[in-house]
Amino acid sequence: MLRRSLPRRPEARRILLGTLLSAIGRGLTLPFLFIYLTDVRGLSDPRAGLVIGWYGAVTLALSPLGGTLIDRFGARRVVLPCLLVEAVGTGSLALVDSTASAFVVVTLIAIGSSAIWSGQSTILASLTADDERQRVYGLNFALLNLGIGIGGLTSGAIVDTSRPVTFELIYLLDAVTYLMPALILLSLPHVGHRLSTAGGAGGAGSGGYLTVLRDRPFRRLVIFGLVLTTCGYAQIEVGFTAYAVRVAEVTPRVVAWALAANTVTIVLSQLLMIRRIEGRSRTRALALVGVVFAAAWLVLGAAGLIGPENALAAALGVVTCAAIFGFGETMLSPVMPALTNALATDELRGRYNAMSSMIFGISGVIGPVTAGPLIGAADGRIWVAVVVGGCLVASVIALSLRPLLTAVQDGRSPAPTDRTPQPTTA
Incomplete structure (x- = not known):
């Protein structure tokens, strides 16, 4: 494999x-x-x-x-x-x-x-x-997590x-x-x-980021990414940890075990997931990511409800949440960059990838800032409701993207020819 x-x-x-x-x-x-x-x-x-x-x-x-x-x-x-x-x-x-x-x-x-x-x-x-590309980006993500582990x-x-x-x-x-x-x-x-030589002329002919933002399918993809990462990835560092420790009342060691479970899940299942999603709709895969992330947060919410009375069940809930979240990551990691580069032109490929990476930066600012106040209200229940709802909204946005894509861009149909970009040494 x-x-x-x-x-x-x-x-x-x-x-x-x-x-x-x-x-x-x-x-x-x-x-x-x-x-x-x-x-x-x-x-x-x-x-x-x-x-x-x-x-x-x-x-x-x-x-x-x-x-x-x-x-x-x-x-x-x-x-x-x-x-x-x-x-x-x-x-x-x-x-x-x-x-x-x-x-x-x-x-x-x-x-x-x-x-x-x-x-x-x-x-x-x-x-x-x-x-x-979808397989390679997924493998890249698996190697990244293996190395971090x-x-x-x-x-x-x-x-x-x-x-x-x-x-x-x-x-x-x-x-x-x-x-x-x-x-x-x-x-x-x-x-x-x-x-492309067109990208080297200062971007005059390409229109730069204005052209990227005028790309309606990519703009919809960016909105999806912002909603999903704000309610997903961006919550791991602050929201997940704070809820696990303060509401579910587990120890920091349990949080470390949970993050280890997340990494193990990604490393063990990434190659299998790459094979499963190949030739299938990328937008449906992205929608499923939102559902999986929402399920992970619901499990964490349940751990918060039972935490004070049953420490072992709370610990299992926190670890299970991280593992489920990792499973969703194995779908997102190959599809998101593959779709980004399917929409990109050679002249603007760097800008498309930069915009895609900025999604994580923007959500990384919003997520931690909002997590603290939300977890402090109503014993964290408002935070759980917001992140679960946000992930499901992202799923709806992903499904709305499908009509804007060709079958090739959506991954449902193979590319007719080998279209590997050819660099110029100019």
Whole structure:
């Protein structure tokens, strides 16, 4: 099954290897930034929160520029320096000793990360044909989660808040892993160049982001993504954790088990899901994602109702919620980028991917801000109702998108020919 999911071109396989290696480094540090800034470097909770929020704001603000630069100069010329900046910034976290230095370092990291995801999505699109992109994007997501899981297990055995050097070590290791995809891209001199000469003329002929926003099917897809991620992904970091601990009254260790269950579910079921959804309607798959996410939140809500009386049942509910959520992710991860690139033109592919990645940035600001007040009202019941209802609304939006797509774009009919974009080295 794994072999069938691999891209045909060896260059794409090497790009996927870079994803896995950098994800291991990301997993080393992903759960610990807040703890590192507060318990190791002595920042107050509000200041650490501002630092982390600043990172999200800078990344979101720079993402549109990243998409423009990708279309104008090619993903290669954007991703390579961004990976280097990200590596320097991540390694510099080991040297943070004040609020000011933390702001400087996370700004550097945000500059680096602002275009990496959209750039790598564009590179993968340039190396794969229409009929294999959905499989490749799903495999990319599975490798990302596998790497994060490996990194998280490794760092969990290393870090110790009483020994700052352990945190310094994982940030330096994370920096090294960001160099791996950069080295792989450097070894592929013909990969990642501009996809169309029309995109290099400053975007005058293409219309830039105005043209992207005038694309009615893509605009509907963006609305779907904003609703789904605001009520889904964006709730994991704050809403899920806060509800589990404060309402369901489980321990933080149970939350860690739940996140582990989420990762295991994704790694074990992603390839099977890729096979199941191949040749089927992408819009129906997206609608089903909303239903699955809603079911996950309902299970969590049930855990909150029984939590104070039955700790074991509450813990099982929290873990089950995360596992169900991961199952929904295995449908969303291959379909969303595949549909985005099915709608995109070569001249604007970078901007389309940048807009798609901005969905997560915008919802990442809205979700955490709204989760706290909603969970604090009516013992979290209002929060549960909002996120469940929002996920179901996203399902309706996804179904409304189907009439706007061709059968090929919707994945119901195979592409007539191999339409792998051919880069120009200009």
